[in-house]
Amino acid sequence: xxxxxxxxxxxxxxxxxxxxxxxxxxxxxxxxxxxxxxxxxxxxxxxxxxxxxxxxxxxxxxxxxxxxxxxxxxxxxxxxxxxxxxxxxxxxxxxxxxxxxxxxxxxxxxxxxxxxxxxxxxxxxxxxxxxxxxxxxxxxxxxxxxxxxxxxxxxxxxxxxxxxxxxxxxxxxxxxxxxxxxxxxxxxxxxxxxxxxxxxxxxxxxxxxxxxxxxxxxxxxxxxxxxxxxxxxxxxxxxxxxxxxxxxxxxxxxxxxxxxxxxxxxxxxxxxxxxxxxxxxxxxxxxxxxxxxxxxxxxxxxxxxxxxxxxxxxxxxxxxxxxxxxxxxxxxxxxxxxxxxxxxxxxxxxxxxxxxxxxxxxxxxxxxxxxxxxxxxxxxxxxxxxxxx
Amino acid sequence: xxxxxxxxxxxxxxxxxxxxxxxxxxxxxxxxxxxxxxxxxxxxxxxxxxxxxxxxxxxxxxxxxxxxxxxxxxxxxxxxxxxxxxxxxxxxxxxxxxxxxxx
Numbered sequence: 001x002x003x004x005x006x007x008x009x010x011x012x013x014x015x016x017x018x019x020x021x022x023x024x025x026x027x028x029x030x031x032x033x034x035x036x037x038x039x040x041x042x043x044x045x046x047x048x049x050x051x052x053x054x055x056x057x058x059x060x061x062x063x064x065x066x067x068x069x070x071x072x073x074x075x076x077x078x079x080x081x082x083x084x085x086x087x088x089x090x091x092x093x094x095x096x097x098x099x100x101x102x103x104x105x106x107x108x109x110x111x112x113x114x115x116x117x118x119x120x121x122x123x124x125x126x127x128x129x130x131x132x133x134x135x136x137x138x139x140x141x142x143x144x145x146x147x148x149x150x151x152x153x154x155x156x157x158x159x160x161x162x163x164x165x166x167x168x169x170x171x172x173x174x175x176x177x178x179x180x181x182x183x184x185x186x187x188x189x190x191x192x193x194x195x196x197x198x199x200x201x202x203x204x205x206x207x208x209x210x211x212x213x214x215x216x217x218x219x220x221x222x223x224x225x226x227x228x229x230x231x232x233x234x235x236x237x238x239x240x241x242x243x244x245x246x247x248x249x250x251x252x253x254x255x256x257x258x259x260x261x262x263x264x265x266x267x268x269x270x271x272x273x274x275x276x277x278x279x280x281x282x283x284x285x286x287x288x289x290x291x292x293x294x295x296x297x298x299x300x301x302x303x304x305x306x307x308x309x310x311x312x313x314x315x316x317x318x319x320x321x322x323x324x325x326x327x328x329x330x331x332x333x334x335x336x337x338x339x340x341x342x343x344x345x346x347x348x349x350x351x352x353x354x355x356x357x358x359x360x361x362x363x364x365x366x367x368x369x370x371x372x373x374x375x376x377x378x379x380x381x382x383x384x385x386x387x388x389x
Numbered sequence: 390x391x392x393x394x395x396x397x398x399x400x401x402x403x404x405x406x407x408x409x410x411x412x413x414x415x416x417x418x419x420x421x422x423x424x425x426x427x428x429x430x431x432x433x434x435x436x437x438x439x440x441x442x443x444x445x446x447x448x449x450x451x452x453x454x455x456x457x458x459x460x461x462x463x464x465x466x467x468x469x470x471x472x473x474x475x476x477x478x479x480x481x482x483x484x485x486x487x488x489x490x491x492x
Contacts, residue, residue, distance in 0.1 A: 035467040035472075037448050037449075037467050038451075039448060053470070054470070133394065134397065135398075136397025136398040136400065136401050137397050137401075139398075140397070140400060140404060143401065143405070183405065183408055186412045186413075186416065189423075190412050190415040190416045192422075193448060193450075328466075337448070337467070340466075342469070343468050343469065344468060344470055345468065346466030347466065348446070349441075349444040351442070354443075354444050
């Protein structure tokens with residue numbers, strides 16, 4: 001009964017985090033997954049998300065599912081820490097729940113969240129015994145992780161260590177780990193758009209100074225575990241001589257340096273938990289650590305801009321979707337996939353030659369020729385929007 | 390469950406084989422792009438020019454087939470609800486786009 005109450009309490013926390021995210025806007029990457037737009041990530045995650053496209057409140061359902069997965073993962077953390085003293089176990093669970101990356105990334109429909117959870121499962125497997133009987137499933141899980149998001153490759157050292165520990169024949173190990181990686185490579189080759197976005201992501205930080213990149217990566221690592229879990233986790237990795245975790249940590253840092261995005265800090269989290277479980281003496285002053293973690297989490301939350309307003313895309317498309325006429329929506333200027341997510345009509349780039357097909361035109365930039373084409377402008381709307389008379 | 394555990398490696402290899410088959414089929418379609426740099430360059434130019442002219446978003450374009458004289462693309466308009474998909478042939482010689490139904 002007590003466990004059930006805790007589950008309900010955590011679920012309440014998850015729903016609040018999802019609602020907090022849902023009050024803002026659909027991020028362009030979230031729109032890509034919700035609509036199953038085939039880049040940059042492989043298809044598994046976005047295919048599953050897209051299955052519920054026709055369900056009302058699809059977006060909020062997935063926010064709650066993602067938030068539930070990330071917060072209820074605390075039970076896996078508790079299982080990993082079952083050999084720890086009860087107070088240390090409770091502390092580690094608290095450190096997980098009050099990590100900034102859990103609090104702020106829970107309600108986001110981002111592949112990084114799923115990859116971090118897959119990383120947590122891999123860390124759990126690494127630190128548990130009796131994997132010999134389930135190596136086939138682990139290989140399949142590795143395959144699924146890679147086909148959810150490329151970033152799973154950052155946990156490659158952990159997968160190698162799991163197979164290495166079980167003394168699997170090198171050829172067998174190479175095939176089990178290498179085949180999914182080979183297939184994901186071929187998948188990229190078969191999807192030119194994914195390949196192009198890969199190159200673009202890799203080049204995104206070119207021109208920034210190394211000091212700036214290191215600073216961003218350090219902040220990301222500290223933010224991931226609300227500083228406390230970040231520091232004790234890394235100390236644990238080093239003290240416990242967990243080379244696989246350390247290598248993955250280095251890979252995640254390198255990934256941040258080459259292509260930082262604000263939703264990548266969560267990728268550190270499973271490694272930090274692994275560090276604490278591998279070397280529990282880092283939790284010597286567990287009560288103080290948990291208290292400090294909660295204080296930092298509250299401080300971070302209080303100092304974060306809360307975006308409780310809807311985006312222009314949602315406001316505009318709500319009006320446009322209500323129009324009775326048929327036709328496409330033309331948008332001038334640069335726009336994100338969130339516009340497509342909010343629309344029930346096809347969206348095309350603005351061209352004066354396409355005006356005959358359009359039922360509405362959104363001018364984020366200049367719309368030459370619009371005024372003389374039988375459209376009138378809607379008033380009291382954040383963007384310049386024209387609809388067919 | 391024990392029986393399923395017994396077949397875990399079979400399941401893994403079958404999954405790999407099925408996915409490999411799907412990817413190889415896709416790569417087979419794109420083979421001219423990899424085999425011939427002039428096809429690659431002209432395909433890229435044609436697709437970008439057509440997308441520019443038609444107002445298409447690049448993320449909605451999929452190459453369906455490449456022959457000696459044309460490239461066939463599918464254009465999917467991603468939106469909330471069922472996505473309309475249209476099929477087009479773009480001639481390598483004239484650069485003109487025609488609907489697959491008219492071909």
